[in-house]
Amino acid sequence: MSSDEQFRHLYAANFPALLGYAVRRVEQPADAADVVAETFLIAWRRRQDVPGGAEARLWLYGVARRVLANHHRGNQRRDRLGDRLRARLASIGGDPAADVPQRLAVRDALARLGELDREVLTLTAWEGLEPREVAAVLGVSATTVRTRLSRARARFRQLVGDDPPPAGHVLSVLTTPSPKEGR
Template structure:
């Protein structure tokens, strides 16, 4: 049995000698070069964890190729799963917005542009309150600020949004047919 220092030294030698050939092996088997770097990193992570199992220097490359082959198989399966998930999400999103008659309404585009002109915290406070339906206390928890800051920012964001949209918003917090900005909920 070898000591931990000997195993670490052997791992370092194997890493130095086999990194470039292993990277070339991975690059030839993936679509994106960044993926090859991930494959090599994962392969050497396995090798580090199993450094006591690393064969002698003459066989180390073959052992690493075997590990890399399994890492690549996992990578390809994961990519296929991500692709299927992405396809399902795109279908759901498409279905959700296909029936949205206001998606092309100029007023909606005005609101989106106005939201983009708000400060980041003001925009996030407004979106968490309006679109996510969070009370100031809840939004404060998400943002890591006090509820008082959320209430203040929400009031300021509503006023600035009305100013930027430029048309009569009707009742406080309302943009006709597009966005309803309710008064903050207390407590909850």
């Protein structure tokens, strides 16, 4: 019997038992399938190390046990990373959903501006480009950009309302000139 045939026989004879072993030790059935697949991948790579007869199943259980240990360690690492990221996000600011109405208002107002006004405004406010840099991007003069920027801000303020937004607010970035724009 060829090594491929021997492996197919090993797989067919032991797959159900190994799947049951893994299913009882993981939270999700899909994880059990991954554990069994990894176990047989290792068995394939180490075909020459697999003992014959009934010892093969015990050897596969040993491999599956180590694969499960790696799986559980990986889950613990992902959980710790997730906890750290959630803590970091919580320390950065409040609930991002709180900004959704303002973000929708910004998107709506930007959509109602002309293309050049929108581009001048967003390149300046969101990309942090100076008027001379915006001029280079758009292929117009810096004077044109300054004029368009002033008009775009005025139109934008009309579209979102005249109440001044708090400093640092998503709307304040689009409606307030920065000190570097005078260049």
